[in-house]
Every structure is written in structure tokens, then in C-alpha cells.
Amino acid sequence: MTPHPAPLRVGVLGCADIALRRMLPAFAASPAAALVAVASRDPAKAAATAARHGCRPVHGYEALLDDDTIDAVYVPLPAALHARWVEAALTAGKHVLAEKPLTTHAPTTARLLALARSRRRVLMENVMFVHHRRHTTVRTLVAEGAIGELRAFRAAFCVPRRPATDIRLRPELGGGALWDTGVYPLRAALHHLGTGLRTTGAVLTRPDEHAVDTAGAALLHTPDGVPVHLDFGLDHVYLNAYEIVGSHGRIHVDRAFTPPPDHTPAIRLDTPDGTRTVPVPPDDQVANSVAAFVAAVRDDIPPDPVVLEQATLLDAIRTATTTP
Known part of the structure; x- marks a missing residue:
């Protein structure tokens, strides 16, 4: 009998509302993932969130990225903070699932996708409805x-x-x-x-x-x-x-x-x-998104090029904009 692969060990950067309502419960319920830790700049918030979901609290995002017991991170931070922490996570050797939009600037999105490919890490944008x-x-x-x-x-x-x-x-x-x-x-x-x-x-x-x-x-x-x-x-x-x-x-x-x-x-x-x-x-599109991320990590699937196409179009919409 072929043994089941070990669950993907996941850490979460931040306690955003979407993480609390949807993604943390989905990671905790997934047989293919293990929710290991949640980080916050507020130790009390990290402790309360971790207790609710049966994982370990971590004070500060850097400390979570330094943790070798974590394979992948979920980034639900505000959009303007994605680029910094996605890059830090990839550099630390983690696979990354980030909320949309991946960044607010198409060239930055392109750079992060190239970094993920060069390090053989999965970088996925969490657009759940497509699942x-x-x-x-x-x-x-x-x-x-x-x-x-x-x-x-x-x-x-x-x-x-x-x-x-x-x-x-x-x-x-x-x-x-x-x-x-x-x-x-x-x-x-x-x-x-x-x-x-x-x-x-x-x-x-x-x-x-x-x-x-x-x-x-x-x-x-x-x-x-x-x-x-x-x-x-x-x-x-x-x-x-x-x-x-x-x-x-x-x-x-x-x-x-x-x-x-x-x-x-x-x-x-x-x-x-x-x-x-x-x-x-x-x-359950949330559970399906978690499953797709885990499958991408296991199968070494490169980033979806639609992420950059979307980022380029968002930039183009801003450029074409008329403001009343």
C-alpha cells in the first residue's frame, strides 16, 4: 500500500478577517494540510487566534518565516503589504498562497512570479471562486x-x-x-x-x-x-x-x-x-482552494500565467481611467 504523503505544514501571516472566517478553518479541516502556526504583530491576537484553531501562536511575521517546521505560508495581509511578505516568504524557502490581488503593480507581480519559479516554490493567488x-x-x-x-x-x-x-x-x-x-x-x-x-x-x-x-x-x-x-x-x-x-x-x-x-x-x-x-x-470553493494549493506543492506546478495577465489588465484599467 502506498503511504499517504505527509500533510503540508502551513503557517499564516496575520489575523485578517478572511483568514479567521474562511481560510484558517479550511486549513484546519483539510486532511492534506496541517495548520502549524499563526503570526501577528500583536501577541495577544496571535494567541487568541491560535487557541481557536488548535495551532501555535507566533509573535511577528519574521519569526514565522524563520520556522523550519513550516513548509508554506498563507498571506491574508492588506494588498499593499503582499509584495514585501510574499518575497520574504519565497526567499525563506516557503511556498506561498496569497490573497488577491497578489500585488498592486504588474511589474512587481512579474518579479515575484519569476522569483517563485527560480526557487522552485509554488506561488498561488487565492482566487477561490474559480475552484x-x-x-x-x-x-x-x-x-x-x-x-x-x-x-x-x-x-x-x-x-x-x-x-x-x-x-x-x-x-x-x-x-x-x-x-x-x-x-x-x-x-x-x-x-x-x-x-x-x-x-x-x-x-x-x-x-x-x-x-x-x-x-x-x-x-x-x-x-x-x-x-x-x-x-x-x-x-x-x-x-x-x-x-x-x-x-x-x-x-x-x-x-x-x-x-x-x-x-x-x-x-x-x-x-x-x-x-x-x-x-x-x-x-466548497474554500476547501477546493486549499486542496488546489496542496496539489500544486506536491506536483511542483509553476505559477499560473493568468495571475500576471490579471495584474497587467488591472494596471491598464488604472491607466485608461477617467475620474469624474
């Missing part, structure tokens, strides 16, 4: 011609107003709607339309009371001229969906980016013959 099975079902429907030839792609991820103290409103931490919610519809477009997207124009809204953009939209197109419309924001009614329009049909996916694991998603397919619902079983 949910329903998006594979959508791809299959499109490939089988369910909606005919592609005519348009639309996606939106918008959330209600943030408190004034929210870190997503702090420019020094990489705040702003584009970096926070804009990544989701952009990645959905790349996931379903492939590479080669080009930016036509964009609008970012920055109210006087904020130092970052709180709303935005971008218009892109595929090499074949299919238009791509993306909306994102931090001061909206809640929107979380994408739509693929074809020559004789339309696919609509609601709750596209953040479904809970017990949610039974449905794909709406509209054609001239009527509307039907394509059911998809519940799926």
Missing part, C-alpha cells in the same frame, strides 16, 4: 454551443458602504474598489474568455471624502471584438453575478463569487425555447 464546480459547468455549456456564438460578457461585484475605518478605504494599504472587488469580475472574464483581453476605457469614482476609488466600471474586449463590461464598488446595493450573452442564448450566474458551501447554485439558461435552470450540487 467552484459550477464555472466548469458554464464552460461546458458554452463549449457545447448552448448559447451560440459569444456576443458579450458582463460581470459585477459590488458591496454596501464600508465603515470609514475600513482598511479597504486606506490608500497606503492598497485600498479601493478596483483592488478589492474589481478583481472578481475581471478574473471571471479571464476565466471564461481566455487571454488576450484589451482595455477600451474605465471610470473610477473617488468621492471627496475618500482617498480611494469606491466605485468603478471597465470596458474591455476580446481579440475577436467581444465586449466585456465590468462593474465593481464599495458603496452599492449588493451585486454578485456574471452573464454570458450569445447569438441565441444567455447564461446568468448569480452569487457567482462568494457562495457558502451549503448553497445549491443554479445556472439560468435563457434561449428562444424558454428559460431553464441547470442545477449544480453544493460545492
Whole structure:
């Protein structure tokens, strides 16, 4: 009998909300990973978080990176801090799973991806929704011609107003709607339309009371001229969906980016013959993301080039922006 490989020993840099709510429980529950330690600059916060998840507290990020009992690190820090700590982790010989966006500057993203390749370390951006099975079902429907030839792609991820103290409103931490919610519809477009997207124009809204953009939209197109419309924001009614329009049909996916694991998603397919619902079983995209990261480490999978494509497009959207 072939022995099971040892679990991937994981440490966490920081106690961000997404780590506490989603990723730490997923690492702790995974049979393929072992949650070893969580680090914080606040010893009390590290101790409380570690006690809740059955791992060891570490005071300071450097101390965790110096720990030889840790194989990989998860980085849920604010976006502007990713580059520094991802580079430090790779240099320390750790595999890295980092929250999106990997960095806020495409050349920096390119440099980190090159560093990961040169050190034979896995560097993965934690875009969880792409690991949910329903998006594979959508791809299959499109490939089988369910909606005919592609005519348009639309996606939106918008959330209600943030408190004034929210870190997503702090420019020094990489705040702003584009970096926070804009990544989701952009990645959905790349996931379903492939590479080669080009930016036509964009609008970012920055109210006087904020130092970052709180709303935005971008218009892109595929090499074949299919238009791509993306909306994102931090001061909206809640929107979380994408739509693929074809020559004789339309696919609509609601709750596209953040479904809970017990949610039974449905794909709406509209054609001239009527509307039907394509059911998809519940799926845990957070657990799937952990499993994909562990598999990448075990199989020595190089970084996904879509990460750099996404970073380049985010830069292009900023460059093309008109600010009201």
C-alpha cells in the first residue's frame, strides 16, 4: 500500500478577517494540510487566534518565516503589504498562497512570479471562486454551443458602504474598489474568455471624502471584438453575478463569487425555447482552494500565467481611467 504523503505544514501571516472566517478553518479541516502556526504583530491576537484553531501562536511575521517546521505560508495581509511578505516568504524557502490581488503593480507581480519559479516554490493567488464546480459547468455549456456564438460578457461585484475605518478605504494599504472587488469580475472574464483581453476605457469614482476609488466600471474586449463590461464598488446595493450573452442564448450566474458551501447554485439558461435552470450540487470553493494549493506543492506546478495577465489588465484599467 502506498503511504499517504505527509500533510503540508502551513503557517499564516496575520489575523485578517478572511483568514479567521474562511481560510484558517479550511486549513484546519483539510486532511492534506496541517495548520502549524499563526503570526501577528500583536501577541495577544496571535494567541487568541491560535487557541481557536488548535495551532501555535507566533509573535511577528519574521519569526514565522524563520520556522523550519513550516513548509508554506498563507498571506491574508492588506494588498499593499503582499509584495514585501510574499518575497520574504519565497526567499525563506516557503511556498506561498496569497490573497488577491497578489500585488498592486504588474511589474512587481512579474518579479515575484519569476522569483517563485527560480526557487522552485509554488506561488498561488487565492482566487477561490474559480475552484467552484459550477464555472466548469458554464464552460461546458458554452463549449457545447448552448448559447451560440459569444456576443458579450458582463460581470459585477459590488458591496454596501464600508465603515470609514475600513482598511479597504486606506490608500497606503492598497485600498479601493478596483483592488478589492474589481478583481472578481475581471478574473471571471479571464476565466471564461481566455487571454488576450484589451482595455477600451474605465471610470473610477473617488468621492471627496475618500482617498480611494469606491466605485468603478471597465470596458474591455476580446481579440475577436467581444465586449466585456465590468462593474465593481464599495458603496452599492449588493451585486454578485456574471452573464454570458450569445447569438441565441444567455447564461446568468448569480452569487457567482462568494457562495457558502451549503448553497445549491443554479445556472439560468435563457434561449428562444424558454428559460431553464441547470442545477449544480453544493460545492466548497474554500476547501477546493486549499486542496488546489496542496496539489500544486506536491506536483511542483509553476505559477499560473493568468495571475500576471490579471495584474497587467488591472494596471491598464488604472491607466485608461477617467475620474469624474
